[in-house]
Structures are given as C-alpha cells and as structure tokens.
Amino acid sequence: MFRNQYDNDVTVWSPQNFMRQECLDSRFVFDRPLPVSRLVSLIGSKTQIPTQRYGRRPYGVGLLIAGYDDMGPHIFQTCPSANYFDCRAMSIGARSQSARTYLERHMSEFMECNLNELVKHGLRALRETLPAEQDLTTKNVSIGIVGKDLEFTIYDDDDVSPFLEGLEERPQRKAQ
Template sequence: MFRNQYDTDVTMWSPAGRLFQVEYAMEAVKQGSACVGLCSQNHVVLASVNKAASELSSHQRKVFRVADHAGVALAGLTADGRVLSRFLRNECINHSLVYEAPLPVSRLALRLADKAQVCTQRSWKRPYGVGFLVAGLDETGAHLYYNCPSGNYFEYQAFAIGSRSQVAKTFLERRFKGYKDYTPEQLIKDALSAIKETLQGEKLTSSNCTVAIIGQKADGTIEPFELIDAKKIQETIDSMEAAEAAPTEPSSMQEEGRGSDAAPMDI
C-alpha cells in the first residue's frame, strides 16, 4: 500500500492535507470482520462475524466485556483491539474506585478517542488500526458509539463496521427509526439479519457469529454485559429461517378473484 514519500511518517502531511498513515489504519478497519451494533431505549446489542485465519485455527474474539455496564466490538487489527479494550477496562475500574460510580459511556468513548488521537500527533507512534463499537448503559439510558482510528467518535442508533458493512448499514437504515421501542429479542433478530447480509450467501450459524447484550430491567437494575449462549443464538436463527420459509397468505383480492364465477364485465 506504499504510495509516496508522504506515508512514511504519521505526522507528515501531504500537499493535499492528508495523513496517509491514518488512512491506512482506517482501511484496516474496512478489511476486518463485520460488526453490528443496535440500540433501543434500554438495551444495546453487539454482533460480530467469527472468521478464522485457516480451517485449522479458531477465530479471534471480536466482542469484549469492559465493565458490567459497557462492552465493545471491534473490527481491524485484533492485537490493537485487545490493548485498547484493556485500557478501557482499567479506566472503568479506576473511575469506580475513585468515584464509587460507573464511568459514563460518553466519557468512556471520549477517553478512547483521546488515546487514539494522540497516535496521530507523535512521530514515534502509529495509529491504532482498529475501529470500536462502544455499547453501554448509564443514567441517561443506553448508548452506542463508533470510535475511529483518527480519534473521531460518533453516537449512533445503529451502525456497522468492517468488511462488507455497507450492506448491513443499508439494512439498518430501513429499520432504525423503530429501534427505540424494540424488545431485546427483536434487537437480536435484527442484529443477526444484518450480520447475515454481510456473509454473501454463506449460511448463518451460531458458530460464525457472536452476539452480546446489555440492558436495563423494568425495576431499573442493570443487566450486566454478557455474551449470548450459542444454543440460544441457533434457536433464534432457526426461528428466523422458519419465518422466512413460511408461505405468505394470499391477498383478499386474489381470494375474491379465485372464488368468483361471475362473467367479465363489458367495457
């Protein structure tokens, strides 16, 4: 991916005002396995594609717990993702010890963005080649953030990153307006449907995807961040496939036309 003399240093700007090293890091995110995040009023669901480097190896984890009230999904260089997820975990622990309260999700996303942005200002560093979907729950409700290797971060109702994520975004854009009122089960089904869109014909099973959820119960207590069991994921996938295979009922006009023996009208 070497272009010219302007991509040898992260602090070297091209005449067009571009930092090629940062662009390379963002390209690494686009080449990673797809990840999807959906947010309702009280719940957030993260889903990722599990892909192994070879048939003889296991897949690398893409979804990590940060605290009881927060978790992340990543696309890009998994080694960078593990380092940053450990950083987020330490930030949550330190804040809890000092203030005896969980770290707000917006503050968590901000600290991750600050750490990533420093790497675009130091010549002896390189940008982290990983993008994060930060999901969490605090006093203001459920939140979903996307953190970019450039140091930018944005809050979304639903978002997808990674390889072939555009088709997942298109799917989410058609339905995101109703996510505020979705139940956890509906969020999980839409997350799996979005992941299925990125597989390009490959069959969706519980072995090639990971789903995690965090939320708030009706009494106000937090449901800790947890990975959903593979058996439950497979049951959800089977129910989705059964619903798709079910025959659609004919319309009333078709039924009337089929049952009518009247002669055609003259025009």
C-alpha cells in the same frame, strides 16, 4: 522481534484492558460507574496522540462500543483516526455497508421492539453482509446484550440457536 515503549499498535496496547482499567479507576475513586461517553472520550484522547506526532503510527483499530448508563443506551464507533461518533445503530468492518443500509431502513421500528425483536434485526443486518452461499450458524455468530437492569451477557455456540431458529429464511435477491 523487539518491541519497546514507542511501538503503537494493538499488539502492544490493549483497548479492552485500557477500558477495563478506566472503569475500575472510576469505581474505586468516585464510587460510581464511568459514563459510556466519558470512556469513549478517553479512548479518543489516547488514540489521538500518535496522529499528531512525527514518526508515531496511529493505532490501526476501530471499535464498536455499546453500553448503558444514567443517560440511557449508547453505541459509539471509534475510528483509527481517533474520531468517535455516537450512533443509533452501526456496523463496522468488511462488507458492513449492506448491514448499515438494513439498519437505516428499519431504524424507525427499533423504538417499539422488544429485546428478541432487536436481536433478530441485528441478525438480519449481519446476514446481509454474508455472501449468498453462506448463512448464519452457531459457529459464526455471537450475540452480546446490554441494557437497563440487564447484566452484560454474551451468547455463544448453542446459546445462539434459539435466536437463529426464530429467524426467517433469507429473502432471494433479485438478479440484475
């Protein structure tokens, strides 16, 4: 298979490497971290170019970007069309509508929650996307935490167990 500089998909262009390089450039040139909104704006600009040119295929990837900067916490959703949105809570991907519904219903509670309660809300929203016969396990859940005075941390495998153990059983859905 031959690939050249004109290929426009995520097998050639890596969004995470682009973001990493932009953050490093900001640190090196300006001696400060790149604001999350500026990073997302750069991604939007980069992914928007192929949508305007004949024969160029848009990048077929949507991203959910969470970060914390001088302006506070941010969650951005980027779309394959190069649009991006600043959100309070968001879910993307297959079967994500039920998670978005959960997040919308409980949005008012989030401001008073501590870190563990926020993680549990996230896990409950994630659980809503699963089929009835499947449940959350250490094999299908990873948790990433970012915030003020917190170093970005990813919890995988057995590190997720304490969060899952504190989660109540799935409520039975009403048959329709």
